[in-house]
Amino acid sequence: xxxxxxxxxxxxxxxxxxxxxxxxxxxxxxxxxxxxxxxxxxxxxxxxxxxxxxxxxxxxxxxxxxxxxxxxxxxxxxxxxxxxxxxxxxxxxxxxxxxxxxxxxxxxxxxxxxxxxxxxxxxxxxxxxxxxxxxxxxxxxxxxxxxxxxxxxxxxxxxxxxxxxxxxxxxxxxxxxxxxxxxxxxxxxxxxxxxxxxxxxxxxxxxxxxxxxxxxxxxxxxxxxxxxxxxxxxxxxxxxxxxxxxxxxxxxxxxxxxxxxxxxxxxxxxxxxxxxxxxxxxxxxxxxxxxxxxxxxxxxxxxxxxxxxxxxxxxxxxxxxxxxxxxxxxxxxxxxxxxxxxxxxxxxxxxxxxxxxxxxxxxxxxxxxxxxxxxxxxxxxxxxxxxxxxxxxxxxxxxxxxxxxxxxxxxxxxxxxxxxxxxxxxxxxxxxxxxxxxxxxxxxxxxxxxxxxxxxxxxxxxxxxxxxxxxxxxxxxxxxxxxxxxxxxxxxxxxxxxxxxxxxxxxxxxxxxxxxxxxxxxxxxxxxxxxxxxxxxxxxxxxxxxxxxxxxxxxxxxxxxxxxxxxxxxxxxxxxxxxxxxxxxxxxxxxxxxxxxxxxxxxxxxxxxxxxxxxxxxxxxxxxxxxxx
Numbered sequence: 001x002x003x004x005x006x007x008x009x010x011x012x013x014x015x016x017x018x019x020x021x022x023x024x025x026x027x028x029x030x031x032x033x034x035x036x037x038x039x040x041x042x043x044x045x046x047x048x049x050x051x052x053x054x055x056x057x058x059x060x061x062x063x064x065x066x067x068x069x070x071x072x073x074x075x076x077x078x079x080x081x082x083x084x085x086x087x088x089x090x091x092x093x094x095x096x097x098x099x100x101x102x103x104x105x106x107x108x109x110x111x112x113x114x115x116x117x118x119x120x121x122x123x124x125x126x127x128x129x130x131x132x133x134x135x136x137x138x139x140x141x142x143x144x145x146x147x148x149x150x151x152x153x154x155x156x157x158x159x160x161x162x163x164x165x166x167x168x169x170x171x172x173x174x175x176x177x178x179x180x181x182x183x184x185x186x187x188x189x190x191x192x193x194x195x196x197x198x199x200x201x202x203x204x205x206x207x208x209x210x211x212x213x214x215x216x217x218x219x220x221x222x223x224x225x226x227x228x229x230x231x232x233x234x235x236x237x238x239x240x241x242x243x244x245x246x247x248x249x250x251x252x253x254x255x256x257x258x259x260x261x262x263x264x265x266x267x268x269x270x271x272x273x274x275x276x277x278x279x280x281x282x283x284x285x286x287x288x289x290x291x292x293x294x295x296x297x298x299x300x301x302x303x304x305x306x307x308x309x310x311x312x313x314x315x316x317x318x319x320x321x322x323x324x325x326x327x328x329x330x331x332x333x334x335x336x337x338x339x340x341x342x343x344x345x346x347x348x349x350x351x352x353x354x355x356x357x358x359x360x361x362x363x364x365x366x367x368x369x370x371x372x373x374x375x376x377x378x379x380x381x382x383x384x385x386x387x388x389x390x391x392x393x394x395x396x397x398x399x400x401x402x403x404x405x406x407x408x409x410x411x412x413x414x415x416x417x418x419x420x421x422x423x424x425x426x427x428x429x430x431x432x433x434x435x436x437x438x439x440x441x442x443x444x445x446x447x448x449x450x451x452x453x454x455x456x457x458x459x460x461x462x463x464x465x466x467x468x469x470x471x472x473x474x475x476x477x478x479x480x481x482x483x484x485x486x487x488x489x490x491x492x493x494x495x496x497x498x499x500x501x502x503x504x505x506x507x508x509x510x511x512x513x514x515x516x517x518x519x520x521x522x523x524x525x526x527x528x529x530x531x532x533x534x535x536x537x538x539x540x541x542x543x544x545x546x547x548x549x550x551x552x553x554x555x556x557x558x559x560x561x562x563x564x565x566x567x568x569x570x571x572x573x574x575x576x577x578x579x580x581x582x583x584x585x586x587x588x589x590x591x592x593x594x595x596x597x598x599x600x601x602x603x604x605x606x607x608x609x610x611x612x613x614x615x616x617x618x619x620x621x622x623x624x625x626x627x628x629x
Contacts, residue, residue, distance in 0.1 A: 042231060044221040045073045051219050052077055052186075059185045059202045061162070061215070065223040066190040066390025067232045071103065071366075074158050074186055075110040081156050082112070082130065087183050089153040090114065090131030091146070093139060093175070094160045098341040100133035102366060103160065107131070136164050139178050140171050146178035154183040162187040163383065165201050176201040191386045223393075224588070227507060232393040233371075233400045234507040237416040237476040238292070238498065239408040240285050240490075244273040245466040253466065259408040259473070267409065268378065269463045274407050275310065275376050277317035279468035282376060284490045286318065287325050288472070288499060289405045293353060293372045296503030300400060303503060304347070305372035307356045308388055310379070318376060319356045330354035368394045371503065373404040375412065385415045399504035408473040410605040416476045417591075417602035472498070475514060476604065478507070479588035480573045482514040484521055497521055511587070515577070568611040569603055575618045582622075594618060 041049070044064070052060055064070045081087045092103045092114060104116040115125045118132035125132060132149075139146055150157070157179045159165065165175045179185060185202050199205070205213040226232040245255045246269055256262055256270050258281075274281040289305060296303045307322070309315035312334045322330045331347045333340045333355060347355050348367040355367075373392045379385075392402040406412045472495040474483035488494040497517040505513065576590045591603060598617055600610035 041072065041076060042069055043229065044225070044231075045069055045076065048073055048219040048221070049076055049080075053080070055218070057218065058183075059187065059204070060218045061187045061189070061203055062219050062221075063189055063217040064219075064221040065226045065232060065393070066387065067394035068190075068221050068226045069231070070160075070188045070190065071106050074160075074188055075107055075112060077186055078107075078112055078131075078156055078158065079110055081184060087154045087156040089149075089155045090158065091150065091155055091179070091182075092131065092133040092158045092160060093165075093179075094133060094135055095164045097135060098344060099160065100135060101341050103133045103158075136171050136175065140174040143174040143178040147181060150179055151181045155179075155181075156184045156186065157182040159185060159187040159202070161191075162189050162200055162203065163191060172199065172201050190390055191383050226393075230398050231395060233395045233402045234477070234510055235389060235393060235402045235404060236498075236501070236510065237413075238288075238403060238405045239413060239416075239473040239476065240281070240288070240405065240470050241408040241473040242274065242281055242468060242470040244270045244281070244468045246270070246273045247464040247466055249462045258468075259410065259413075261410075271378055271407055271409055272463070273465040273468050274470075275314065275378065276465040276468065277314060277321060279465055281468035281470045282318065283321050283325075284470035285376075285405055286321050286374060288470075288490055288495065289372055289374050289403075290322070290325050290353070291496075292403050292405075292499045295500050296371050296401075296403070297353075299503040300369075300371060302351045302369050303371040304352065304367070304369045305354045305374070306367075306370050306391060307354065307374040308377050309356060309358055310377040312358055314376070315356050315358050322354050322356065326353055328353065330356050333357040366394070367391065368396050370394075371400065371402055373402070375404060375406045380409075380411045380415070382415055382418075385412065389416075399506055401501070401503060401505055401510055413476065413604035414602045417479060417604045477514060478511055478586065479591040479603075480511075480576060481569055481604065482518050484518065494521060564608055565606075565611070568608055568615070572603060572611055572615050572618070575615060575622075579618060579621065590618070 048062060048064075062070060062073065064073070078087075078090050082090070090107075090112060092100070092107075094100050094103055100116040104114040107114040112131065113129045114131045114133050115129040116133045118125050118129075118134060119138065134146070149155075159175070159179075165172050179202070187200075187202060200215065204216045206216050207213055223232060227234060239259075241258045243255060244258055245253065247253050248269070254266065254269070256266065258270050258274050262270060273279060276282065286307070289307075293303060293305045307315075307318050307330075309318055315332060315334060319330050319332045331343055331352060331354070333343055334357070344355075344367070348369070370392050373388070375385075375388060377388075379388075389402075389404055392404060404416075406416060470490050472483075472488040472490060472492075474481050475498050476482075482498070484494045484497070498514070501510065501513055501517075573587075576587050576594075579585060579590050580587055594614040594617055595602070598610065598613040600606050600613075603611065603614070606614075
């Protein structure tokens with residue numbers, strides 16, 4: 001009969017003692033481990049293993065930044081539980097069909113045979129397998145069959161990207177019904193937050209100081225820690241703006257600068273105009289991204305790029321544009337099917353330059369050589385953005401950097417600036433009185449509006465794109481902004497100051513080079529009599545640039561709002577750079593401390609009043625010689 005427990009391959013060890021390093025387990029998957037990886041496991045993986053086996057929990061939630069090695073950690077737990085005979089079987093639940101195969105291949109290298117083709121309706125699998133891999137959607141189709149299997153064997157259930165169990169109430173209920181009898185459940189996620197308030201099964205929630213229920217992780221390994229450990233790459237966000245023209249449903253022709261303050265429907269139409277393959281914006285950005293990839297490949301010869309598109313039609317069009325730019329056909333992935341999985345695997349192991357894909361490559365897919373990305377999709381939730389950027393941060397050796405090209409719109413710039421901030425899944429607000437009751441209702445409404453799909457929004461707001469152009473706007477890095485004064489044309493020397501950054505640099509070297517190139521360009525402009533624009537970061541040797549006085553504040557009233565904001569952001573970033581020189585505190589932490597004390601969103605999308613408040617606050621720190629935050 002199939003599905004009989006195989007004999008243990010290693011002697012059991014006393015329950016409660018942390019496991020010894022597993023000799024056959026490579027440090028990362030695929031086998032090309034990141035620089036700095038330990039002989040067996042990374043430091044965070046060993047620490048998480050120790051915490052797991054010290055607690056011996058039924059449920060354990062691990063939050064680790066994309067690219068950190070959650071798969072390796074989970075398979076280490078599985079191998080040890082199997083060797084101790086605590087469990088007989090392993091069930092892996094993944095978001096997509098492709099990830100089922102990826103898990104099976106990784107598990108095979110760890111000596112754990114997993115069946116990725118298992119279906120609950122079939123009921124059994126070959127006795128050669130120790131476990132199965134299924135999708136959340138597959139569990140929802142027949143939760144009872146999975147429950148029977150879970151009850152039949154003592155089982156470890158690995159819930160990969162567990163936030164997907166909250167994608168629909170039916171999915172969450174199915175996961176709970178199917179796996180409630182499991183001996184152990186190990187939940188994994190790189191982004192423990194969602195845009196809705198559906199509870200995630202087998203995840204604990206606790207009220208914070210504000211009374212709001214938030215998810216509680218048993219072990220957390222964030223992006224800042226992974227960056228310091230050289231486990232992930234630093235990310236440069238290159239933002240592109242430009243003028244857009246389109247015709248509304250009413251027949252009105254609208255012209256607007258991408259990223260300027262607009263009503264929600266017009267802002268969405270401006271972004272979709274930029275992403276229209278028939279316009280000039282997306283071809284210019286794709287060409288710039290390919291130039292950046294060429295620079296990266298000078299130091300990382302197999303580096304690759306990925307374009308994330310909104311839909312299949314756009315993906316096909318972008319692939320055609322890239323073929324015109326590069327002279328070669330990019331890999332095109334349009335759906336979650338076996339043929340697409342083979343194309344992804346072939347691309348991951350090859351040396352081709354570009355892949356174009358829709359949603360399926362935005363989460364979990366492991367292609368370590370991806371180093372340049374183009375975020376060409378209208379999806380703008382924190383969850384989706386973080387998972388998409390996660391495709392580019394997997395480090396293989398020290399000094400690699402990632403570059404992600406984004407439209408210069410406030411929502412995306414805010415997410416890029418906040419990349420290093422930790423988030424938890426928030427369930428609901430506390431309700432203490434009538435005012436709180438209505439506030440909670442408003443919160444639910446806001447979340448529902450935020451979760452509207454791009455396709456639904458397009459159907460509700462039809463329009464016709466008329467034309468677009470691209471302009472280089474700025475670089476976001478480590479919580480700060482870098483760029484040149486005024487609009488920068490695509491293909492100019494000013495743009496190449498940033499596109500030409502070497503592909504192998506330490507994180508602090510990236511920051512120093514950004515500042516150096518920006519300052520040098522500003523000095524050249526002053527020498528030739530150009531507009532005297534201060535760099536976005538003043539030199540770190542300064543004690544801080546002079547605050548704009550009353551006269552200058554009055555002068556700012558005569559210039560457009562976006563220029564006022566740019567001036568204030570440059571001043572704030574200069575002060576943050578000076579604070580870094582004085583205290584050694586990283587730029588991102590200083591920006592976060594200022595936000596905690598002064599309130600408001602990230603500097604990229606803050607108002608003039610909020611920026612001035614932060615400028616005054618950091619000047620107050622300097623005057624008292626205290627360290628903020």
